[in-house]
Amino acid sequence: MASVSPSSGASAADAPAAESGPAFSPLYQQIKALITRSLQSGEWKPGEAIPSEMDLAARFKVSQGTVRKAIDELATENLVVRRQGKGTFVATHAEQKIQYRFLRLMPDDEGAPRGTERRILECRRLRAPADVARVLELKSGDAAVQIRRLLLFAGKPVVLDDIWLPGAAFKGLTAERLAETRGPLYGLFETEFGVRMIRAEEKIRAVAADAATAQLLELPPHAPLLSVERLSFTYGDKPVELRRGLYNTESHYYRNELS
Amino acid sequence: MASVSPSSGASAADAPAAESGPAFSPLYQQIKALITRSLQSGEWKPGEAIPSEMDLAARFKVSQGTVRKAIDELATENLVVRRQGKGTFVATHAEQKIQYRFLRLMPDDEGAPRGTERRILECRRLRAPADVARVLELKSGDAAVQIRRLLLFAGKPVVLDDIWLPGAAFKGLTAERLAETRGPLYGLFETEFGVRMIRAEEKIRAVAADAATAQLLELPPHAPLLSVERLSFTYGDKPVELRRGLYNTESHYYRNELS
DNA sequence: GAGTGGTCTAGACCACACT
DNA sequence: GTGTGGTCTAGACCACTCC
Numbered sequence: 024m025a026s027v028s029p030s031s032g033a034s035a036a037d038a039p040a041a042e043s044g045p046a047f048s049p050l051y052q053q054i055k056a057l058i059t060r061s062l063q064s065g066e067w068k069p070g071e072a073i074p075s076e077m078d079l080a081a082r083f084k085v086s087q088g089t090v091r092k093a094i095d096e097l098a099t100e101n102l103v104v105r106r107q108g109k110g111t112f113v114a115t116h117a118e119q120k121i122q123y124r125f126l127r128l129m130p131d132d133e134g135a136p137r138g139t140e141r142r143i144l145e146c147r148r149l150r151a152p153a154d155v156a157r158v159l160e161l162k163s164g165d166a167a168v169q170i171r172r173l174l175l176f177a178g179k180p181v182v183l184d185d186i187w188l189p190g191a192a193f194k195g196l197t198a199e200r201l202a203e204t205r206g207p208l209y210g211l212f213e214t215e216f217g218v219r220m221i222r223a224e225e226k227i228r229a230v231a232a233d234a235a236t237a238q239l240l241e242l243p244p245h246a247p248l249l250s251v252e253r254l255s256f257t258y259g260d261k262p263v264e265l266r267r268g269l270y271n272t273e274s275h276y277y278r279n280e281l282s
Numbered sequence: 283m284a285s286v287s288p289s290s291g292a293s294a295a296d297a298p299a300a301e302s303g304p305a306f307s308p309l310y311q312q313i314k315a316l317i318t319r320s321l322q323s324g325e326w327k328p329g330e331a332i333p334s335e336m337d338l339a340a341r342f343k344v345s346q347g348t349v350r351k352a353i354d355e356l357a358t359e360n361l362v363v364r365r366q367g368k369g370t371f372v373a374t375h376a377e378q379k380i381q382y383r384f385l386r387l388m389p390d391d392e393g394a395p396r397g398t399e400r401r402i403l404e405c406r407r408l409r410a411p412a413d414v415a416r417v418l419e420l421k422s423g424d425a426a427v428q429i430r431r432l433l434l435f436a437g438k439p440v441v442l443d444d445i446w447l448p449g450a451a452f453k454g455l456t457a458e459r460l461a462e463t464r465g466p467l468y469g470l471f472e473t474e475f476g477v478r479m480i481r482a483e484e485k486i487r488a489v490a491a492d493a494a495t496a497q498l499l500e501l502p503p504h505a506p507l508l509s510v511e512r513l514s515f516t517y518g519d520k521p522v523e524l525r526r527g528l529y530n531t532e533s534h535y536y537r538n539e540l541s
Numbered sequence: 542g543a544g545t546g547g548t549c550t551a552g553a554c555c556a557c558a559c560t
Numbered sequence: 561g562t563g564t565g566g567t568c569t570a571g572a573c574c575a576c577t578c579c
Contacts, residue, residue, distance in 0.1 A: 049567055075545060086569045091546085099358075101541055107546045108576030125540045222541040228531035229488035229506035247488035247506040253540075272487035279538060281384045281512075282360055282481040308548060334564060345550045350565085366565045367557030 054083055055093035062102060062113060063258040069115035069213055073103065076111075102221065116220065117210030124209065125223055125253065128270055129278045130176065136275075138177040144239075145171040146198035148190055155187045158254055159262050166190025170201065173239060180240050181275055187265040192218055218263055223255040227277065232269070240271050249277060313342055314352035321361060321372060322517040328374035328472050332362065335370075361480065375479065376469030383468065384482055384512065387529060388537045389435065395534075397436040403498075404430040405457035407449055414446045417513055418521050425449025429460065432498060439499050440534055446524040451477055477522055482514040486536065491528070499530050508536060 048056075058079070067073045076094065080087040094111055097103045104112045116124060122139060130136055151159065151167035161167065167190050174182035186208075188196070193216055204211045212218045231245045240248070249270040257263045270277065307315075317338070326332045335353065339346040353370055356362045363371045375383060381398060389395055410418065410426035420426065426449050433441035445467075447455070452475055463470045471477045487509045496503045508529040516522045529536065 051567075072545095077545085088570080089568060092567085094546095105546065106577090108544080108578080110545060127538075127540075222539065225538040225540060227486065227508065227536040227538060229508040229529075230531075231506045245504070247490045249486065249488040249508075270488075272489075277486040279386075279484040279486060280481065281386075281484060310548075331564095336564090347551080348549060351548085353565095364565065365558090367559080367563080369564060 050085060051089045051092040051096075054079075054085060054090055055096055057083065058093060058097060059102070059258070065217065067113050069113045069219060070118055072110040072112050100221075115210070116207050116213050122207060124207065125220075125255070126182075127277050127279060128182065128275045131274050131276065136176045138175075140175040140178070142173040142175065142180075143170065143198055143201045144173060145169065146196070146201055151187070151190075155265055158265055159187065159189055161189055168193050168196050172201075176275070179274075181271050183236060183239055183269045185267040187267075189263060192216060192263065212264075218257055220255045220264065221257055223253050225254075226252045230269070236269055240269070242271060242273075246271075248272070251277070309344060310348045310351040310355075313338075313344060313349055314355055316342065317352060317356060318361070318517070324476065326372050328372045328478060329377060331369040331371050359480075373478075374469070375466050375472050381466060383466065384479075384514070385441075386537050387441065387534045390533050390535065395435045397434075399434040399437070401432040401434065401439075402429065402457055402460045403432060404428065405455070405460055410446070410449075414524055417524055418446065418448055420448055427452050427455050431460075435534070438533075440530050442495060442498055442528045444526040446526075448522060451475060451522065471523075477516055479514045479523065480516055482512050484513075485511045489528070495528055499528070501530060501532075505530075507531070510536070 058073070061067060061073075073079070074082070076087050076090045079090045079094075083090065094103060094105070098105050098111075101114050104114050106112065123136075126136075128136065146168070148166055148168055151161050151163075151165050153163060155161075155167060156163050156165060159167070168186075168188040170184070170186040170188070172184050172186070173180050174184065193212075196216070200215075201208075201211075209220050212220070228250045230248055230250045232240065232242055232248050234244050236248070237244045237246055240246075242248075249268075249272050251266075251268040251270060253264075253266040253268065254262050255264040255266070317332070320326060320332075332338070333341070335346050335349045338349045338353075342349065353362060353364070357364050357370075360373050363373050365371065382395075385395075387395065405427070407425055407427055410420050410422075410424050412422060414420075414426060415422050415424060418426070427445075427447040429443070429445040429447070431443050431445070432439050433443065452471075455475070459474075460467075460470075468479050471479070489507055489509045490504045491499065491501055491507050493503050495507070496505055499505075499507070501507075508527075508531050510525075510527040510529060512523075512525040512527065513521050514523040514525070
């Protein structure tokens with residue numbers, strides 16, 4: 024560590040006298056930030072192993088325990104995955120057993136959704152509407168990609184998604200490219216466009232289906248639907264995806280854990 | 283620690299040779315379990331401080347660092363709260379700044395719900411219906427308490443809750459007692475009945491309002507509502523409350539964070 | 542056996558709160 | 561000042577994975 028005396032004690036002691044803004048963070052937080060920056064810059068790619076704790080400790084000139092605490096937090100935030108005896112790996116949405124990491128929909132009977140199928144209805148580039156531009160922090164008039172797709176469980180349509188992406192970061196995303204993709208979209212975004220979703224916020228409401236939606240989901244008009252607006256963020260809390268989903272909750276439910 | 287050699291190394295080394303079931307846990311997990319048991323037994327009451335890390339280390343004959351790691355996990359699970367310079371305190375729903383710890387409903391404009399009001403519609407004791415008995419793990423025919431109440435934000439009814447509690451644990455819970463209660467119900471449950479909610483699971487759906495519900499929430503019939511079925515657990519993952527809520531999401535939304 | 546993460550210990554100093 | 565939790569270090573051994 025450059026900005027801090029590595030030998031014993033907390034970092035705050037090394038603060039300039041007349042400090043006003045920055046505020047200090049513990050050494051391990053600074054290490055965490057440095058590791059995060061390397062993740063962000065692509066020094067270690069998703070799925071790859073990062074250097075061992077000993078190596079990182081040597082690199083940053085801190086003890087292994089400090090590196091460990093930094094990595095501990097990154098692991099609880101799902102940015103990296105630890106595997107005893109093997110190493111610490113950059114988390115990835117691709118090559119993942121769980122199909123839909125962010126999808127909380129469960130079938131009534133139990134277990135995870137089975138027999139999932141994806142149907143791309145539309146994929147086009149256009150100028151971002153004002154509301155989309157605002158939440159994605161685009162300038163008005165910037166290009167955006169809109170994807171409409173249907174998710175089917177056991178042959179029945181359950182989710183209608185309307186996905187908005189910043190056009191600049193997703194050049195070359197076409198309906199064909201989507202159609203030939205297996206596995207989660209977030210895996211594609213990662214491997215093809217270098218955009219990794221870190222976390223997301225959802226706003227959930229109950230709405231009545233409009234005529235077009237009802238037909239797509241094979242429901243009567245005005246059927247109650249779960250409206251799930253998801254804003255996904257990548258490194259640095261930068262919003263990179265707006266997803267407006269409508270879920271048929273007749274035989275599925277949205278599962279949440281509170282603690 | 284009794285069951286384990288405290289001096290250096292993991293506990294697995296101390297396993298009997300022909301072990302079949304139990305499986306071993308690290309020392310700090312065993313300490314965590316012991317502390318949890320003390321919390322459960324009421325040795326330290328909600329709001330009180332638990333012994334210092336040094337004291338606990340001496341009591342369990344382990345190092346302070348091991349106690350620390352145990353408490354760290356209890357803190358992330360919200361069972362205890364650490365306060366630097368003061369001590370570690372048993373978490374409590376009473377004396378809490380946040381009014382509704384488990385309620386994820388937010389007004390559209392922003393911030394937390396303001397001007398909240400609670401209106402008890404009903405509070406009666408009866409035999410638990412089969413479905414309620416099942417999830418609360420009651421024997422069929424066991425007594426239950428049912429509470430129906432309305433939550434109003436800024437004068438407008440937004441949430442209609444139907445709450446089910448095991449009758450045995452909540453003797454003496456009456457409409458009067460509820461009416462005179464300020465603050466969260468979970469605070470009352472804690473101080474009056476010694477039942478502390480630890481975590482909860484929710485199943486969320488979209489439904490159409492029936493006539494009676496629509497009237498109570500001042501909505502047209504068949505208006506779409508968020509149905510939130512919450513099962514709350516106390517120590518030992520014992521279910522102790524079933525709450526069926528109907529939320530009007532016209533000017534509020536259910537907020538969730540994914541990571 | 543070598544290398545990795547996982548656990549445990551012991552001791553030091555810092556930041557904060559109360560007295 | 562005293563006591564609390566918070567951070568940092570250094571060294572030891574354990575468990576798992578791969579060679």
